[in-house]
Amino acid sequence: MKRILSALLCSSLLLLSACGSGSKEAGGSKEEKETVKIGITQLVEHPSLDAAREGFIAALKDAGYEEGKNLKLDYQNAQGDMNNNMTIAQNLVTDDNDLILAIATASAQAAVQSTKEIPILFTAITDPVGAELVESFEKPGGNVTGTSDTHPDAIKNTMNTIKRFFPDAKKVGMIYNSGEPNSVVNVENAKKALKELGLEAVETTISASSEVKQAAESLVGRADVFYIPKDNTVVSALESVITVANEKDIPTFVGESDSVKRGTFASYGFEYHDLGYTTGKMAVEILEGKKPSEIPVGFPESLELVINKAAAEQEGITLTEEMLKDAKIVGE
Structure with missing residues (x-):
């Protein structure tokens, strides 16, 4: 009798343990984002570029990626120095970031020259096709996409x-x-x-x-x-x-x-914060499985x-x- 009771007790405990484990897996892992590393390279400081960066980070936070919790950001500013700009891009690649945000054309060009593997997003770019960052707005190709700050009108x-x-x-x-x-x-x-x-x-x-x-x-x-x-x-x-x-x-x-x-x-x-926010939403898509080549280049919708x-x-x-x-x- 004691052996039967003991067996029943063990079975019950195992069942409860399995149920508990299943609940944690169903609720915890889906709600909690895996920690990601994002490198940010910015050519120079001025309000428009700063606002684009802030909008990018805000979009990540709204999607559940928050610095200090499950998001590691490495922000570096070249202060307008082209040699420094290239060094920053190379360092961000060496540091094995999951994604790189490049703010301004020269920063994006340096990042693209430095890696063909790590996903790159750009923002505040006038002519991404002319700068040879993407093949076209509709089909960027490669590991790069982002947002242009030039509305056609x-x-x-x-x-x-x-x-x-x-x-x-x-x-x-x-x-x-x-x-x-x-x-x-x-x-x-x-x-x-x-x-x-x-x-x-x-x-x-x-x-x-x-x-x-x-x-x-x-x-x-x-x-x-x-x-x-x-x-x-x-x-x-x-x-x-x-x-x-x-x-x-x-x-x-x-x-x-x-x-x-x-x-x-x-x-x-338009507001550069909004442009950065759109770029941040692209980042979320990439972090959750989409390829940069599958995301068309965006630009301001209104003026x-x-x-x-x-x-x-x-x-x-x-x-x-x-x-x-x-x-x-x-x-x-």
Whole structure:
């Protein structure tokens, strides 16, 4: 009898143990994410690129990947140094990250040159096809995909707005780093749009952020309006342009809305945080089994005219009802 009771007791304990183990497996492993490592390489610090990075991390957190718990992030900034940029990419590959986020074109190119195996996502890229990061927007190919920050109508809308707001303007001054492929593409598109409007582009190039103020000063008297494209080198020293524009009452248009918030007059733009968030959602898909080649390149779905009221006053611009009627206003 004792032996029967003992056997029954053991059977019961085994059954309970099995049930308990099954519950943990069903509930725990599905809810808890496996720890992943993500390396982030960013060319230079400025608000737009920073916002894209923050949006990326926010999307991961919303999907259950949280730094300090099941997410290890290695964020490195090249501070605009191309040699440092390549070293960072190589180090992130050597460190066996599960995924690499590259912010800005040069960072993405360095990452792509460093690995054909680790999944790479890019964001804040003007022309990923021209930069030879992907084969096409629809079918990226390889181990790379991400989000472009160039809406097809952004530059054209901005040039049309210059013509509409300042009909007496004849020349548009542009400052950019000719070593940044994204900037060259933006400037070429701007020049094409300006030519169609009967406006002249006046260009000046720089190679370092320390040259930006002098470049802006060189355009005084030669340009009626400034246009600063999405150029990482120039935008990182944007306050230098703003100082000259304010002193000389020159309206300043830019390639993205974060620069409007910093003190320029206007742009057709979007929120880089949202762009980064979209990239973060792509990362979740990849971490959970999808291949980068299966995810089309994304870009901003909508644009809005953003005007900085305080900057308008500083640049000597009299705001009209027409200017304000369809605009998002900042700097009040």
